[in-house]
Amino acid sequence: MTTPEDQQQPLDLLGIGIGPFNLSLAALADPLPYLNAAFYDQRQDFNWHPGQLIDGTTLQVPFLADLVTLADPASPWTFLNYLKSRDRLFPFYFAERFHIHRAEYDAYCRWVAQALPTTHFGHQADTVRWNPGRGLFEVDHTRLDAGGQAEALGRTLTRNLVLGLGTAPYIPEPLRPLAEAPTAPIVHSADYVKQRERILTAEHITVVGSGQSGAEVFLDLLRTRPVGRERLTWIARTPAFAPMEYSKLGLEHFTPDYTRFFHGLAEPVRDKLLPQQWQLHKGIDHATINAIHDELYRRTLDGGWPDATLTPGVTVRTAGRLGTNAIELHLEHEQQNTRSRLTTNAVILATGYRERPLGALLSPLHPYIRRDSAGRPKIDEHHRIVLDASVTGAIHVQNAECHTHGVGAPDLGLAAWRSSVILNAITGQTPYPLPTRTAFTTFGLSTPPQQSRISSLPSAPRAATHGS
CATH class of the missing domain: 3.50.50.60 (FAD/NAD(P)-binding domain)
Structure with a gap:
């Protein structure tokens, strides 16, 4: 198999880490002929929390929260198509299961990871640099053998990165x-x-x-x-x-609407709010x-x-x-x-x-990364790390933005939507149109333009009144 580092042309997108979130991105990127993408993971194959696959345990999200359905129900990489490929559609239909077994979700993701041509296991990303002369990221990596030992060193050039390093x-x-x-x-x-x-x-x-x-x-x-x-x-x-918290309206905290609302809050408000929402997740x-x-x-x-x-x-x-x-x-x-x-x-x-730290991998980029008052990377509405204007490439993150995007960041139900946001931003096109509204709840007040304009003016001095 030809690997990305053997190619002469730089990639449009390199994903580092192949967990469910970057696997969602890889699946949705697969049908886009104009996007040259690859995904690296140091493991030899896909596995999802194998130590927690206790017999009989299920996901806390419906099966529709697979890798692609909430962005593209017609994708060949849906969970239902996985069942069809295994001749299991009728058993699933009669089982009437909305929440599937974790072991089944793990098997489904492995099916996708093994079939996609852009996933490359046994590739350990070591460090990332920005090459201003070429306008590209340079990713040094180590190719590992089946035993996890270094086999070869390589360098991949890419215009954009998506970090899906997971949690530890x-x-x-x-x-x-x-x-x-x-x-x-x-x-x-x-x-x-x-x-x-x-x-x-x-x-x-x-x-x-x-x-x-x-x-x-x-x-x-x-x-x-x-x-x-x-x-x-x-x-x-x-x-x-x-x-x-599993009420219908409570679950609307895991919608794009709430994610956008949370991202628009002031940093101190977000930091105070997150610990109070522990029962949501x-x-x-x-x-x-x-x-x-x-x-x-x-x-x-x-x-x-x-x-x-x-x-x-x-x-x-x-x-x-x-x-x-x-x-x-x-x-x-x-x-x-x-x-x-x-x-x-x-x-x-x-x-x-806890989120895996990005420091070691991105250490050469530290001078370019803009940070908040707590020293965390600033993340914009497109899940991009805010970088110095001299860096023309983008670094997106998956499940490393709770501090900016809220409790939905690690939720599987938002995987396909976030992948769509990232792909739309990277391509400058709209391969996956985003829904304009996703919740019945309106999480904030809409300020009428006239009211906003008036409230920004200096207030007039109040006339003194007797008896006040």
Whole structure:
């Protein structure tokens, strides 16, 4: 196969990282004959959160939130066309599933990634530079063999970049030394499936984190333990094991309308607003909450209570090893203003993910990047990093713009729309027309032009009145 670095002509678009978001971009770019694109990923093939593909778990978004449908329902890369290629359309039709299994979504994405000619795995992007003389980005990369070892060095020239580097598992500072020890019985939920058999042998298991991943791990563990001898603890910082906001109007926070509204807010307002919206994307879906309660209730039918402790509002202050098979967690309950210790034999950290830093990859471009008051890259409405005017190429980001675009940045339901925005901006055309309205909610006030003009004038002095 001819790889992009073997070509003499520069690319119009190079995507770095092949997760669902850049895979969406690759799928929508595929039918555009005037766009020369390629996508690199250092992995050998596509996989989507393999450590969290617990049997039976489903996506929290409908199957229509696939890679392309919400931008181009007629695309050959839809989930429905994937089912057709597998002779599974009728089984899916009768299953009446709106939310598909995660393993099925992973298989669908792998089908697309393997079929697209523009996806190149085993390509590790090392650094990005701007060449002002040629008006191009230079991307140095390493081609890796099947074992992940360096095989060859290369350089690719491109007019535009799209960074889809994804997120990395987040481990709170007090737990990092233990988590990094190879023999410690502590793992992030990202590795749960891989470590599951080892974890299940522990006498007592603690789950840390109240989001969907924590709930799914706790439920899976609970179902494997004997009645009355569960020996499970579930703790979280949040004030409750709360349901995800899944009302119809609540879901309109994951529309292009809300994304545009959020981007138009002042930086301090955005920073204050984001933490308050945790239930929009960090809660637990109702089905999982109900399943946990049902399982706990079933274990009371003979009159006892399950040996399972569920405590929200708790922070892990410090942690340490007790011998070779135990961990001591030092806990604090902020509302109660109390502290305690918990001895456990294994810990699963369902503590979420953080955006991968762009610093190392883009270090030669730091002088060109415009930043906000917190030192974060400024991102414009087209998901482009704001660069110095001397840089004529564009760098777009996928799922690295929560601070500018809000809670919808990591949501799969906005993948096809954002890919459309990026492709329209890069091509200067409209291969994917964007909807003018996507929500019943109007998120801000529309200021009439006349009112806006008057309010900008200096106010007249107020006449003094008696008795005021």
